[in-house]
């Protein structure tokens with residue numbers, strides 16, 4: 001096990017209830033997504049692991065060693081980890097190139113130049129090597145911080161919303177390059193996100209956090225097939241929620257169906273189309289089944305009466 005957190009207790013203020021009896025573990029080489037609504041404790045958890053806060057009780061064991069938190073380190077943070085926080089902490093008077101090269105030894109300057117250039121290319125910032133961070137946008141600064149975190153192949157990389165400031169086209173490009181690099185280097189990563197759908201193809205496991213508690217910790221497939229409750233299901237995207245009574249009445253297998261899991265079929269339950277809107281790669285439809293309004297995705301525009309089949 002690379003990381004093990006046992007019975008951790010932490011809050012910022014004495015009467016605040018945050019992490020209580022918190023447990024978590026991850027294997028080496030895994031990419032873990034940490035998802036949950038704003039304020040559920042994602043950033044705090046990453047900071048605790050990295051050693052920026054003193055916890056009250058419990059233990060964090062990293063690579064077989066019990067961590068001591070801030071009091072155990074001369075400089076903030078664990079040496080074998082890198083944290084890319086939401087404030088990127090770049091050196092303001094050093095160029096982009098020097099920021100990315102900050103942790104790389106100067107002994108072999110040629111190798112250092114090559115490494116920094118490769119990382120800048122990986123995050124699409126090669127044209128900005130000589131620029132100072134203050135002249136960059138938030139998203140560009142974020143990309144520099146990611147490149148710097150990858151410069152020393154840390155044993156554990158902690159990323160707090162790493163793609164939050166990027167526009168969609170940049171995001172797709174960076175995400176692909178970033179995860180290819182992570183997989184090639186065999187890095188272990190915990191990545192917090194507001195938008196699970198964005199990173200799901202690359203993650204090994206998803207930890208869902210609510211009020212600083214883990215509600216579900218499973219593979220992406222299991223999370224999609226069997227979200228433990230409505231909170232988890234809604235983090236995965238738009239979802240149709242059925243009460244237990246509706247589930248029995250309609251003879252369904254589960255309480256949550258994503259729009260693509262309800263299909264138009266030759267046989268099934270009759271529904272009436274209320275709206276059918278072009279949504280890019282699919283049509284977004286509102287349909288009425290008895291009194292219940294459902295959202296379904298189809299490749300064709302719908303109208304009139306249809307038959308629905310529910311898939312697992």
Ligand SMILES: Nc1ncnc2c1ncn2[C@@H]1O[C@H](COP(=O)(O)OP(=O)(O)OP(=O)(O)O)[C@@H](O)[C@H]1O
Nearest residue numbers: 012013018036037038039040041042043044045194
């Ligand atoms: N310095 C602080 N002092 C007191 N309370 C804090 C402090 N920082 C965070 N909190 C509180 O701790 C809780 C967890 O905050 P945290 O930033 O870890 O959540 P998050 O899941 O990362 O949120 P977001 O997705 O919005 O970044 C919140 O209720 C927040 O208000």
